[in-house]
Amino acid sequence: LLVCTGNTCRSAMAEGLLKQILRESQLENIEVRSAGVIASGGSPASEGAVAVCSEIGVDLSRHRNSALTQQLVSWADVILCMEHYHAHAVSDLLPSASGKTHLLGEWGAPSESMEVPDPVGSSLAQYRLCRDRLSDLLKAFCEDLPRYQSRLQTVALGCDERGLMLKDQIAQ
Numbered sequence: 001l002l003v004c005t006g007n008t009c010r011s012a013m014a015e016g017l018l019k020q021i022l023r024e025s026q027l028e029n030i031e032v033r034s035a036g037v038i039a040s041g042g043s044p045a046s047e048g049a050v051a052v053c054s055e056i057g058v059d060l061s062r063h064r065n066s067a068l069t070q071q072l073v074s075w076a077d078v079i080l081c082m083e084h085y086h087a088h089a090v091s092d093l094l095p096s097a098s099g100k101t102h103l104l105g106e107w108g109a110p111s112e113s114m115e116v117p118d119p120v121g122s123s124l125a126q127y128r129l130c131r132d133r134l135s136d137l138l139k140a141f142c143e144d145l146p147r148y149q150s151r152l153q154t155v156a157l158g159c160d161e162r163g164l165m166l167k168d169q170i171a172q
Contacts, residue, residue, distance in 0.1 A: 001076035002104070003086045007036030007065035009120050009127075010082045012045040014104070014134045016058040021135075021142055030145075033076075035068040037089040046120060048127040056131070073097045080104040080141065082116040107140035108133075 002018065004011035011034035018032050044050075045060040053060050066072070073079065073094045079101040081087040090101045105114035116137070119130040159167040 001072055001079045002032070002034040002082075003037065003068055003079060003090060004034075004082040004116075005036055005038055005086070005118060006043070006120070007034055007039040007067075008043055008046045008063075009049045009118060010116055010130060010134065011036060012060055012063045012065065013049045013053055013058075013131055014080070014082075014138060016053050016060050016063070017131070017135050018138045018142075020056075020058050021138055025142060027142065027145065033066070033072065035066045035072050037068050037086055039065040039067045041065060041067050048119060048122070048124055049131075051124060052127040052131045055128075068093065070094050076100065078102070082118070084115065104134070104137045104141070107137045107144065 002011040002014040004014075015032055015034035022028075022030055022032070041064070043065045045053075045063040045065075050060045050063075068089060070093050073090055074097075076097075077100060079087075079090055079097060081090065081101060081103055084103065087098075087101050087103060091098045103114045104116060105112065108114070116130065116133060119126045
């Protein structure tokens with residue numbers, strides 16, 4: 001799940017870009033969605049986002065923004081946010097999601113900001129810079145994806161001495 005403010009620029013572009021990267025990498029069975037912390041739902045992607053993504057073969061013309069909901073947060077295995085504010089909004093909705101919530105910028109160079117600036121209302125050049133940064137970060141995330149997939153298949157069980165028999169039954 002990719003999260004930004006209105007789900008018409010950054011997370012919309014990131015959703016389209018990530019789907020393209022996954023297709024090109026032949027990574028299957030991964031569902032990608034996006035949402036905005038203040039999205040009302042139903043608005044199209046911004047003209048700038050549509051324009052710069054179409055330049056590289058990513059079609060956002062059918063994108064409609066979605067509001068961040070507790071259901072979406074529960075659904076997601078990994079939540080990638082554009083700003084700290086978005087990560088806090090996810091945690092406010094569902095505190096238990098903090099362990100699976102990250103800033104997308106965590107996959108960038110240490111010298112770069114962890115936040116991805118919003119290009120809304122900016123020039124196409126700024127949208128291109130945002131698109132290219134998103135693409136780089138998402139490619140780095142995809143390289144790290146096997147670590148997440150293996151973690152999602154791992155279940156940890158613990159108990160004290162009184163629950164040992166029950167723990168063994170659950171493990172079986």
